[in-house]
Amino acid sequence: MSLGYIVRRIGLLLLVVWAAATLNFFIPRLSPTRDPIRERLGQLAATGGLNAEGIEEMVRAYQARFGLDKPIWEQYINYMSDVLQLDFGYSLSNYPARVTDLIALALPWTLGLLIIATLLSFTVGTLLGALTAWPGSPGFMKYMIVLFMTLSAIPYYLLGLLLLYVLGVQLRVFPLFGGYALGVTPGFNVELISTLIHHAILPAMSIVLSGIGFWGLSMWGMMITTLGQDYVTLAEANGLKGRDIFLRYGVRNAILPQSTALALSLGFIVSGSVLVEVVFAYPGIGTLLFQGIQGSDFFLIYGIVFMIILSIGIATMLIDLIYPLLDPRIRTGKKE
DSSP states (O other): OOHHHHHHHHHHHHHHHHHHHHHHHHGGGGSSOSOHHHHHHHHHHHTTSSOSTTHHHHHHHHHHHHTTTSOHHHHHHHHHHHHHTTOOOBOSSSTTSBHHHHHHHHHHHHHHHHHHHHHHHHHHHHHHHHHHHOTTSOGGGGGHHHHHHHHHHSOHHHHHHHHIIIIIIISOOSOSSOSSOTTOOOSSSHHHHHHHHHHHHHHHHHHHHHHHHHHHHHHHHHHHHHHTSHHHHHHHHTTOOHHHIIIIIIIHHHHHHHHHHHHHHHHHGGGOOHHHHHHTTOOSHHHHHHHHHHTTOHHHHHHHHHHHHHHHHHHHHHHHHHHHHHOTTOOOSOOO
16 A cells, blocks of 8 residues: 555545535525524523513624624634634533533543444344355344344334333333433442443444344345355365354455445444434433534534544545455555
8 A cells, every 4th residue: 555545545535524514514504594693592582581672782792702793704714714623612502611512521422322332233233144144054044134124124213212112111121311310429430330321221222223134134145245256165165164164255255345334334423323312312412413403503513513524534534544454355556
């Protein structure tokens, strides 16, 4: 892999991040809510939380504070300057909290939940998918494909609602919402850890079940293709053990596309499973993004979406750089 190729990939990453950040700036301004300050203060006045007198003066003061009274081109230049410093200013709906502080509070919840759920669903789904396609597996494994299709067809948030109703409402085994129980003493102690795990099981279960269907179905298709290759037939003709053929020739080659999809999935982890977190009122990035969209909080949306863009771009670039090491058949340099 040449240095020029690495430089080109970094340059492409910067170009993609710039283009996506530009769209991130303009798209919220295409929404019907063109003036989020006036909209927010109007909502507070309508509910009695704010005196309606002098609201226009407050609107102008807040617009000047957040820079929304400037021309759109000047707002864009200020926005790009802040992006380079990873500074997204103050949250409109949570003022005076800063966007970076809100993200820093919500990000550990999302990472803790989704990294474990994604890796678990990938491991279980990939193994079951490989065993389903392998001719030497027990006969009942062939029916797993029906389960994969069913789970992959059901959106994870619908699975979350179903689990919430059965295990939360009817059986009352798990809590209905939140990330921890009220009244628990903060700190690294057994009580807090147990309540964190207890509240995370239902949202994690909805993601894992849906993920098992996707990864299992994908691995099943890859294994079917791999088992039809000539090198597998040659390995069988040479009398290699079934276990060696399964692991060294089947799984090892079929898992490469799975690894690509896993890296992209890890890139999307920063965004959180928005609807799952909303369904369970889980205090992660997804819930924070949903609240920002509801409140037309431009700066909060900018910060979260930019983090998603950056994480996906970095994950994609790392795939391009690492994939030739995983599969020596791939060559990115020019042939001499």
